[in-house]
Amino acid sequence: MALPSFVKIVEVSPRDGLQNEKELISTDVKVELVNRLSDAGFLNVEATAFVSPKWTPQMADAADVMARIRRRPGTIYSVLTPNMKGFEAALAAGADEVVIFGAASEAFSQKNINCSIAESIDRFEPVAQAARQAGIRLRGALSCTLGCPYQGEVPISSVVDVAKRFAAMGCDEIDIADTIGVGTPQRTRQVMQAVAEIIDISKISGHFHDTYGQSLANILAAMEVGVSIFHTSVAGLGGCPYAKGASGNVATEDVLFMLRGMGIETGIDFDAVVDIGQWIAGHLKRPGGSRAGNAIAANKANR
Ligand code: HMG
Ligand code: MG
Numbered sequence: 374m375a376l377p378s379f380v381k382i383v384e385v386s387p388r389d390g391l392q393n394e395k396e397l398i399s400t401d402v403k404v405e406l407v408n409r410l411s412d413a414g415f416l417n418v419e420a421t422a423f424v425s426p427k428w429t430p431q432m433a434d435a436a437d438v439m440a441r442i443r444r445r446p447g448t449i450y451s452v453l454t455p456n457m458k459g460f461e462a463a464l465a466a467g468a469d470e471v472v473i474f475g476a477a478s479e480a481f482s483q484k485n486i487n488c489s490i491a492e493s494i495d496r497f498e499p500v501a502q503a504a505r506q507a508g509i510r511l512r513g514a515l516s517c518t519l520g521c522p523y524q525g526e527v528p529i530s531s532v533v534d535v536a537k538r539f540a541a542m543g544c545d546e547i548d549i550a551d552t553i554g555v556g557t558p559q560r561t562r563q564v565m566q567a568v569a570e571i572i573d574i575s576k577i578s579g580h581f582h583d584t585y586g587q588s589l590a591n592i593l594a595a596m597e598v599g600v601s602i603f604h605t606s607v608a609g610l611g612g613c614p615y616a617k618g619a620s621g622n623v624a625t626e627d628v629l630f631m632l633r634g635m636g637i638e639t640g641i642d643f644d645a646v647v648d649i650g651q652w653i654a655g656h657l658k659r660p661g662g663s664r665a666g667n668a669i670a671a672n673k674a675n676r
Contacts, residue, residue, distance in 0.1 A: 610622070
């Protein structure tokens with residue numbers, strides 16, 4: 374299969390990147406992060422999550438973030454919505470896309486959203502229906518498709534089963550997520566191929582956490598199967614509070630560097646992204662988590 378000539382990057386740093394930060398980050402910084410990402414040309418930014426503030430306190434200011442960001446025409450601003458309460462808040466906030474999030478592993482479903490996979494589907498149905506009625510895009514995120522922090526190995530059939538349910542609900546996109554970053558290219562290829570048998574490949578995205586350093590290889594493997602949407606996070610920020618030990622998402626800068634080197638377009642201003650990564654890492658008082666971003670910033674500083 375020929376590699377895609379264009380890849381859509383879904384920038385998840387304002388949500389996945391920040392949700393696990395222990396210190397509360399000001400709404401001002403979150404808004405500035407989203408605005409800078411918009412200016413850099415991202416077509417899709419996952420801006421925040423309408424989840425229970427008891428479960429994920431960092432996302433408690435979701436409505437404020439959405440009210441204060443500058444919307445770039447053509448950019449999709451997505452938000453997580455685990456239930457109708459989240460959906461109603463997302464609708465009021467003018468989200469372009471709502472994300473239901475389930476898991477291919479029972480144990481993770483319980484830990485992350487406090488219900489079984491079957492119960493989660495029952496909860497998502499009305500959200501999906503309401504999204505369709507409101508004309509809002511619907512995305513389904515599927516965690517633990519390449520391994521689970523609680524149950525270990527996850528059968529491909531479990532991934533396909535839940536992906537089928539998401540497709541039946543009318544998801545515009547389905548994220549195949551490696552929540553704890555244990556996937557390797559061969560398994561990634563097999564999982565993507567299995568999902569592509571039931572869902573059009575143009576609707577499948579890869580969401581890789583880089584815990585074991587496999588993300589770039591997994592992205593390449595997924596592109597070889599025909600996947601052309603990937604989730605990334607500036608400075609490699611990210612992690613799920615309910616997946617202990619998992620590190621951040623694959624760094625946007627690293628992915629852009631790889632894609633640019635392969636002649637694959639994204640429409641994103643790479644230099645601006647490097648600056649954003651350095652800025653947000655500085656704000657969080659830690660070195661940036663992107664190898665490419667740090668190398669370019671160091672080169673600039675030495676000039
Ligand atoms: P629950 O405790 O079972 O829900 O949580 P509940 O219905 O019993 O409600 C409990 C309280 O939460 C009530 O408040 C509700 O009103 C409130 P109280 O009466 O006690 O004051 N509540 C809400 N508040 C605001 N917004 C809402 C909402 N829903 C209920 N939407 C629930 C169930 C799903 C809500 C909870 O487990 C939850 O919020 N989980 C989200 C956890 C989370 O944020 N995880 C990280 C995101 S997923 C992720 O990172 C994976 C991903 O990146 C892909 C990958 O890498 O794998 C997407
Ligand atoms: Mg994630």
